[in-house]
Amino acid sequence: MSEIPGDLKFLKSHEWARREGDGKVTVGISDHAQGLLGDLVYVELPNVGDRVEAGNACAVVESVKAASDVYTPVTGKVVEVNTALSDKPETINEDAYGDGWIFVIEAEEPDQLNELLSPDDYAELLEDDDH
Amino acid sequence: MTQKTILNDTHRAHGAKMVDFGGWDMPIHYGSQIDEHHLVRQDAGMFDVSHMTVVDLTGPHVRAFLRKLVANSVDKLKAPGKALYTAMLNEQGGVIDDLIVYFMSEEFFRLVVNAATRDKDLAWITEQAKAFGVAVRERPEFGMVAVQGPAAREKVIGLLRAEDRERIGKLGRFAAGEATTTDGIPVFVARTGYTGEDGFEVIVPEAQTVAFWNALHAAGVRPAGLGARDTLRLEAGMNLYGQDMDETVSPYEAALAWTVALDDQADGKPRDFIGRAALESQKAGGAPRQMIGLVMDEKGVLRHGQKVLTANGEGEILSGTFSPTLGKAIAFARVPAGEPGDVRVDIRGREVPVRVVKFPFVREGKAQPGV
Numbered sequence: 001m002s003e004i005p006g007d008l009k010f011l012k013s014h015e016w017a018r019r020e021g022d023g024k025v026t027v028g029i030s031d032h033a034q035g036l037l038g039d040l041v042y043v044e045l046p047n048v049g050d051r052v053e054a055g056n057a058c059a060v061v062e063s064v065k066a067a068s069d070v071y072t073p074v075t076g077k078v079v080e081v082n083t084a085l086s087d088k089p090e091t092i093n094e095d096a097y098g099d100g101w102i103f104v105i106e107a108e109e110p111d112q113l114n115e116l117l118s119p120d121d122y123a124e125l126l127e128d129d130d131h
Numbered sequence: 132m133t134q135k136t137i138l139n140d141t142h143r144a145h146g147a148k149m150v151d152f153g154g155w156d157m158p159i160h161y162g163s164q165i166d167e168h169h170l171v172r173q174d175a176g177m178f179d180v181s182h183m184t185v186v187d188l189t190g191p192h193v194r195a196f197l198r199k200l201v202a203n204s205v206d207k208l209k210a211p212g213k214a215l216y217t218a219m220l221n222e223q224g225g226v227i228d229d230l231i232v233y234f235m236s237e238e239f240f241r242l243v244v245n246a247a248t249r250d251k252d253l254a255w256i257t258e259q260a261k262a263f264g265v266a267v268r269e270r271p272e273f274g275m276v277a278v279q280g281p282a283a284r285e286k287v288i289g290l291l292r293a294e295d296r297e298r299i300g301k302l303g304r305f306a307a308g309e310a311t312t313t314d315g316i317p318v319f320v321a322r323t324g325y326t327g328e329d330g331f332e333v334i335v336p337e338a339q340t341v342a343f344w345n346a347l348h349a350a351g352v353r354p355a356g357l358g359a360r361d362t363l364r365l366e367a368g369m370n371l372y373g374q375d376m377d378e379t380v381s382p383y384e385a386a387l388a389w390t391v392a393l394d395d396q397a398d399g400k401p402r403d404f405i406g407r408a409a410l411e412s413q414k415a416g417g418a419p420r421q422m423i424g425l426v427m428d429e430k431g432v433l434r435h436g437q438k439v440l441t442a443n444g445e446g447e448i449l450s451g452t453f454s455p456t457l458g459k460a461i462a463f464a465r466v467p468a469g470e471p472g473d474v475r476v477d478i479r480g481r482e483v484p485v486r487v488v489k490f491p492f493v494r495e496g497k498a499q500p501g502v
């Protein structure tokens with residue numbers, strides 16, 4: 001398992017979120033999640049301009065094995081999506097915390113991020129799942 | 132309780148991701164399901180299929196029993212070592228299981244049936260066998276390894292002792308023979324498979340299965356998991372029991388008409404196999420449903436259970452997946468009989484157009500015309 005970057009926050013449903021400093025929040029799925037899904041073959045992205053609410057499904061990642069919803073951890077407007085994933089969904093397998101980002105939200109309440117799991121808490125959750 | 136094959140620790144040592152498959156703890160992949168798929172299409176890969184059930188039938192009336200038990204005709208099996216793919220039906224013509232019958236000798240036939248249907252298959256076969264005085268014996272003391280791909284046969288043959296190589300090398304498709312490896316392992320080698328590639332399925336004594344697997348690995352054959360096995364077999368247009376057919380579906384509704392033999396016995400009377408009457412009436416009136424092949428040119432993945440819309444009404448996706456060879460989604464669907472017209476699939480509320488195509492979708496590593 002690759003190391004979890006310290007500036008990320010996590011949902012129990014395996015999404016990560018990174019505060020970009022200007023109220024924007026980048027969202028992806030964790031390295032653990034991509035490992036569970038296996039080879040990704042399709043990503044359904046949200047539309048730029050969509051307003052999404054924390055906890056709602058707004059993207060779908062599909063591997064050969066399964067389709068999985070991606071939930072947004074914060075409420076706000078989608079301001080950017082990773083269109084490169086349309087042709088190269090496997091980027092998420094290769095670099096879940098970097099080039100495999102999925103969308104960026106302009107957060108209405110950035111403090112929603114404080115309710116998420118820290119990298120340590122998330123790592124602990126994964127360990128508990130393993131047992 | 133979850134069952135494990137003798138190769139369980141070996142899979143874990145290879146870094147396999149394990150999943151539950153019909154009550155068995157099996158490897159779904161060893162890193163990348165897609166890489167394993169391509170490896171089998173382009174070179175060779177090996178699958179642990181030790182979970183499958185081997186059943187030996189013995190007695191003077193075995194052939195007569197099999198004429199009754201299965202829908203295909205075991206009279207096609209003329210030389211020892213020949214194999215036959217067939218369905219075993221209930222009285223309503225529904226598929227209890229699909230299986231391979233190997234003709235070992237006139238008093239000995241071997242069946243390989245699915246793992247998930249083991250209990251009901253054994254109960255059914257044992258019950259039907261009584262009237263024929265046939266002994267039904269499961270052989271759990273065997274492991275089984277499928278070695279598949281263009282280079283697969285050569286890799287297996289390379290492990291055999293010199294005097295067996297030529298004979299095993301000459302096995303035709305759907306034929307099998309016994310041999311011994313250079314390490315002294317007795318193996319039953321069948322030129323069969325579930326990937327659409329050439330190769331062998333090898334039955335090995337359980338105690339020597341790990342050694343056989345390791346010898347293949349040393350010869351350069353990489354392991355492939357159940358994930359790749361599923362995408363390979365669907366590309367090859369092969370059915371999966373429980374997903375593409377079950378006891379409520381006849382062979383005619385599962386694109387298995389080619390495995391049904393409405394033949395006559397030596398005395399000129401119709402061969403009286405279980406389910407024949409139901410099949411004949413369905414054939415006369417036309418089966419109400421059919422199984423078709425679908426390809427989706429748009430991005431996305433067709434999956435089991437999605438609703439399919441046709442000119443004659445709704446159906447559903449049976450097996451659906453992303454085809455690594457084609458780079459797009461393929462599926463089997465069961466839909467009402469008749470020309471389906473423009474077909475669409477409901478994916479999360481969106482109606483996506485798909486094309487109806489003949490299968491296999493892929494043959495010898497290449498997309499088939501029209502796919």
